Amino acid sequence: GAAVEISQLSKIYETRENDEVVAIEKVDLRFEPGTFVAVVGPSGCGKSTLLSLLAGLTSASTGDIAIDGDIIRKPHSKIGVVFQSDLLLYWRTVLDNVLLPIEIKKLDLAKFRVRAEELLAQVGLEGFGNKYPSELSGGMRQRVAICRALIQEPGLLLMDEPFGALDALTREQMIMDMQAMWVRVQNTVVFITHGIDEAVFLADRVLVMSPRPGRIDLDLKIDMPRP
Numbered sequence: 001g002a003a004v005e006i007s008q009l010s011k012i013y014e015t016r017e018n019d020e021v022v023a024i025e026k027v028d029l030r031f032e033p034g035t036f037v038a039v040v041g042p043s044g045c046g047k048s049t050l051l052s053l054l055a056g057l058t059s060a061s062t063g064d065i066a067i068d069g070d071i072i073r074k075p076h077s078k079i080g081v082v083f084q085s086d087l088l089l090y091w092r093t094v095l096d097n098v099l100l101p102i103e104i105k106k107l108d109l110a111k112f113r114v115r116a117e118e119l120l121a122q123v124g125l126e127g128f129g130n131k132y133p134s135e136l137s138g139g140m141r142q143r144v145a146i147c148r149a150l151i152q153e154p155g156l157l158l159m160d161e162p163f164g165a166l167d168a169l170t171r172e173q174m175i176m177d178m179q180a181m182w183v184r185v186q187n188t189v190v191f192i193t194h195g196i197d198e199a200v201f202l203a204d205r206v207l208v209m210s211p212r213p214g215r216i217d218l219d220l221k222i223d224m225p226r227p
């Protein structure tokens with residue numbers, strides 16, 4: 001996993017009425033390689049903004065983010081992202097969805113095909129490579145999205161409410177499976193969630209954001225034995 005260093009990070013949005021909304025306010029954080037960090041907090045506290053900044057999808061107003069010492073200003077292959085919606089291309093097979101980032105980068109597809117199949121097997125989708133997203137359940141599609149995010153071996157995996165759109169039972173199953181999977185995946189993870197229970201269950205560290213946007217109120221180390 002990658003080391004993440006966040007220094008004096010702020011994000012101020014300007015609204016159409018020329019008001020300023022502070023979404024992230026002078027945040028300093030360091031994530032050690034391989035740490036699973038969960039970010040929780042009420043709606044509007046700045047969670048998605050923090051994730052967009054980490055993903056290089058939004059530019060900071062002040063400060064910066066360094067991943068393994070490199071300052072991030074745009075999306076990078078060191079970073080994999082999973083959103084609430086799976087964003088799979090329905091006309092492509094599962095395998096071709098997982099390989100999409102490789103195709104976009106014009107890397108050697110044959111070289112990554114085996115890796116894609118390994119990842120699918122790790123999330124319990126062995127033999128599903130030739131199916132289409134419409135043939136899979138919501139939980140299975142979200143697993144495919146996780147494989148697509150992991151195909152370039154990113155040092156940092158970002159997940160924005162990855163189970164938010166799933167029904168309660170599937171969600172519970174995904175959380176259990178995710179925990180089992182994490183033993184094998186060494187990535188540093190930042191995981192945004194509304195569920196404090198799943199944050200504590202999955203994460204090594206839980207950041208609780210303040211109802212007043214942009215601040216981190218609590219930084220909890222979770223000392224639970226991992227399987």
Ligand code: ADP
Binds near residue numbers: 014022041043213
């Ligand atoms: P969360 O993900 O915790 O719900 P967000 O990061 O989406 O929080 O939002 C943090 C604050 O920034 C909120 O007050 C929100 O209204 C505001 N905000 C988010 N995106 C924009 C934007 N594009 N323009 C203006 N304000 C925004």
Ligand code: ADP
Binds near residue numbers: 136137139173174
């Ligand atoms: P998930 O927990 O991945 O969302 P479901 O709870 O919907 O999956 O389904 C439970 C199990 O049923 C899956 O793990 C899978 O083995 C099987 N399954 C679901 N949909 C399909 C499908 N379209 N084709 C084959 N097997 C399926």
